[in-house]
Amino acid sequence: MADAPVGENLLFLTDEQLRQGIEAMFFAYRGFTSDPDRILATLAYGRAHHRAIHFINRAPGTTVNNLLVLLGVTKQSLNRVLRTLIEDGLVESRVGTSDKRERHLYLTEEGKALETRLSDAQRARMRAAFRAAGPEAVAGFRQVLEAMMDPEMRRRYHAFREAGS
Amino acid sequence: MADAPVGENLLFLTDEQLRQGIEAMFFAYRGFTSDPDRILATLAYGRAHHRAIHFINRAPGTTVNNLLVLLGVTKQSLNRVLRTLIEDGLVESRVGTSDKRERHLYLTEEGKALETRLSDAQRARMRAAFRAAGPEAVAGFRQVLEAMMDPEMRRRYHAFREAGS
DNA sequence: CAGCATAAGTCAGCGTTGTTGACTTTCCAA
DNA sequence: TTGGAAAGTCAACAACGCTGACTTATGCTG
Secondary structure (H helix, E strand, O other), rough: OOOOOOOOOOOOHHHHHHHHHHHHHHHHHHEEEHHHHHHHHHHOOHHHHHHHHHHHHHHHEEEEEHHHHHHHOOOOHHHHHHHHHHHHOEEEEOOOOOOOOEEEEEHHHHHHHHHHHHHHHHHHOOOOHHHHOOHHHHHHHHHHHHHHHHHHHHHHHHHHHOOOO | OOOOOOOOHHHOOHHHHHHHHHHHHHHHHHHHHHHHHHHOOOOOOOOOHHHHHHHHHHOEEEHHHHHHHHHHOOOOHHHHHHHHHHOOOOOOEOOOOOOOOOOEEEEOHHHHHHHHHHHHHHHHHHHHHHHHHHHHHEEEEEHHHHHHHOHHHHHHHHHHHHHHH
């Protein structure tokens, strides 16, 4: 916010620059998802399964309600994914202790194994991109992405930053 | 590649940093698509229509084959989208002059109007994010996104940069 | 000219993942 | 004890990917 560069250096706000940013997001997101997608395709799972596994791994014991708000999907949509993951023994659902209506979600050993496999693939690409671009570019990358989030999602993103590190 | 910073400044390649990068991409992409999605929902169109409209606008006269490679979808999937856009009078399909097997795609006035509407919404968010982060961050953002693309997509992305500016 | 290749379009069917709406069960808290 | 929150379920639907099989029109090559 505050003091953006004044005067001549606003070329990065050109219509053409903005369109290129949009296209960069589109093509980069394709690359971003392609490696896990290839693994998932061999397992009869999809991206929704990956996302559930990712966030359960990041926040073990999270409730179904937490998860569906985080993922931005309906209870019914998440439930379909969770059911198959539980049936297949990748996720464990434990009844809450303080509030027994809640279900707390955990990855099983098998679930952790798949998480590692998916994450390794995705992190390898991210690592290569970070290494190629250098630390200053990475800082800029994160700043722009953060500014692009809805405020509520930015809040949740920060919650993970604190919990994870 | 080349000379990455040596020694202590490799914190940006930490496992935790990479995971945060992954989550940033996820949350940011949600924001990135949310504004056009809201408009499209009122029109019985989806993201696939938006993507087709976007790239036809960027490369008027492109062929169906060009477009499906660019979008990374099958002919059948693209055709379903194009058919509705042509029926609704947003896209015009002209038989090729040199090669009559080809169909060249153009936005009609109505198509351009919708493109503008969708693009305005998406660019507004991108502009706000760029402004908030500043030009150096934007440069880094683009560097990292580019490094994250598959090489073939990076080539196509550059083709647009040259054609567009 | 014959025959193969290419571009496009179409039909049928399927899977994943999102949606709404309606409903039940469980259980906490006022 | 009663209202409401959390979770789960069933049904139906839409968007948008996919494969496979096929047709039509056209271009190119031997």
